[in-house]
Amino acid sequence: MNEQVKPLPFDAERVRADFPILNQEVNGHPLVYLDNAATTQKPRAVIQALVDYYEQDNSNVHRGAHALADRATQKFEAARVKVAEFINAPEARQVIWTRGTTEGINLVASSWGRSNLKAGDRVLVSAMEHHSNIVPWQMVAAEKGATVEPIPVDVDGVLDLAALQDMLDERVKMVACGHVSNALGTVNPVEQVIRLAHGVGALTLIDGAQAVSHWPVDMQALDCDFYVFSAHKLFGPTGLGALYGKVALLDAMPPYQGGGEMIESVSFAGTTYNQLPYKFEAGTPDIAGVIAFGAAIDYLNQLDRAGAAAHEKALLAYAEERARATPGVRLIGTSANKTSVMSFLLEGAHPNDVGMLLDQQGVAVRTGNHCAQPIMEQYGVPGTVRASLAFYNTRDDIDRLFAALEKVRLFL
Template sequence: MQLKKGVPEVGDNTTAVAGGFDVERVRADFPILQQQINGHPLVYLDNAATTQKPRAVIDAISDYYCYDNSNVHRGAHTLSDRATAKFEAARQKVADFVNAETPAQVIWTRGTTEAINLVAASWGGANLKAGDRVLVSAMEHHSNIVPWQLVAEKTGAQVDVIPVDESGTLDLKAFALMLDHRVRLVSVNHVSNALGTINPVAEMIALAHDAGALVLVDGAQAIGHWAVDVQALGCDFYTFSGHKLFGPTGIGVLYGRRELLDAMPPYQGGGEMIETVSFTGTTYNQLPYKFEAGTPDIAGVIGLGAAIDYINALDRRAAAAHEDALLAYARDRALQVPGLRLIGTATNKVAVLSFVLEGVHPSDLGMLMDQQGIAVRTGHHCAQPLMDQYQVPGTVRASFTIYNTFEDVDRLFAALDKARGMLL
């Protein structure tokens, strides 16, 4: 299998996995994996939807509530000081993690969805006008389609779709031809949640910038697989969610170029985003607080910081090689199953295997595999236009990460074989 473009090269997968990555040690860090489901050891293969949390993250959240619980920034007492210090330390960790220029460019959101909505409502509402174009790809999550449709309805702009071929590969030549003076922004996922395709975002950013357009990258599915460098990419905005990075739900990140964030109007009003308020007018706080109205998810931020500490302690090159090897093994097993059709066969992929089985509805397969302790995702994966292109109601999606094993793959296909026997 071809290595991921834009990811540091690793050596032979087998060597990297055996010599540099101890999956059993990693598994021991995740309490939820040490259980049985319906009388079978849990095989968790729904990582594209949400990743499990290591003990270090759970402990960090628990410790905050046990010892430091207080609101941040304005408290004149020790608990608030400690909470604020951990809260802002986590912002610095995120800035370092994605190589942002300053922590002021790290905006806390509830997740990728809110981050995209923030840019659409704030930047889009202030800058888009009738006749302008926003480009999204045919493989986008609904969260990277609907916010642009909403702002287009208000401004008269239009949303146009970058085509994706049968393999699930974005058509870069078609994209280049779509770029004209009316394209104001390109919003594209770094990795497809439904297919696992890795998009050539660095090339797309360069092409878009040459045409005078900005680029937002939805990094929700990429951030957990390899190191992301927003300065090297040159993107204008980058978004991701903590819960796909072994952190808690309800916390996410918007990175933006400082000059863009400075010029954008606030997204919501109240609380931390103000500097002064009177009935004759309000002045707004500096970055990043201008976009952080109200009491934030303090525990979630601290938990995300702990997740980044956990990831940084791993050998990420070896982890990426381990995931690549799992995908290659799963793909080879899938090709041996009669009636199984892989959906998304791009060369450059993360460890996501989506498929349908002839004559069987994906949800039926999912339920039967759950009875055997196998957790997979079924349905349209919030990518209905893409499912329509493939003319399927949805797929079964098995998504792998650092704590999955080759035995997990074997159990997936054993469960699939048993389900086939019951349904066909």
């Protein structure tokens, strides 16, 4: 039996060398990339997997009777197994390929929601949710006569569990909550949310888009009913994501889309649908993306993830310490339990102007409402400047952010 190779102790500088995009200048300055909550950069191994597929294995999956199709299919399904193991799903067939977190939520809202919600039912979502975990529920609720209601969030950006408990009753059929807020960085107590929801017979959907890149997630320990995330926020390619669901729920749900692959047989007398996971994967999938996502999982598995998480935690603490010491900077979202997101305002400056002036100095951040308008409205701000971290960021990146901010502050 081969012993599992122990990862080397985490070293951010060594890891940075695996990400070719970081080695460039922007506007005459070395790039400081602090927009990881929007999308993470890709290691060379992921980029090479895309190239290898198109140069060596390009073929459709599952249906071809030739070597290229066989190789592509084996790598495609091997990636599904890798993702299932990565999130500790009981079975690989519980991993459904989607175009991303947004489509995963839309799939559940459309398929499960249309089949199960009725007039008078309630869907609860946290007040800090991304629009993609609000709007799909509003759409199906309007169709079915159900309501979508926000779970309150306090001034620090912390979910009010006592309020959630008071809101729960037998009319609540779904509680949808982000694992981590993309706008604030708050790590939500999803284990408690799931337990409370299940206590009244409600199902749970957890948006894990901002969580999976920072620490291991465990579907069996969480016991959520659905979990969604995106490859491009997990050092993989864009346009791809995964939906995890419990088998009994997925089996009972009707297909989200019709077409090839999701059928077992078709006639004008009627159609028989395919088994899981293919029932929800109509049409030719993003084969290259799936295979490259598998390469991203391989890459992450050979890292010291505990060391990477500790590095990110220390970086965030350092960044927030610098922010509190900088005149005119106001932090938005100050939960004691945060990860890798620092949202802030600079006194007297619109966030968009700050972002453009930082870019002129090679510092890439995100500005605006971060597709989380309700929580921005609660804070009474049009948006924020968001610096978001990944394990390849360093203290030097933080120092350069604040050096650039000082120039912006003096310029304004």
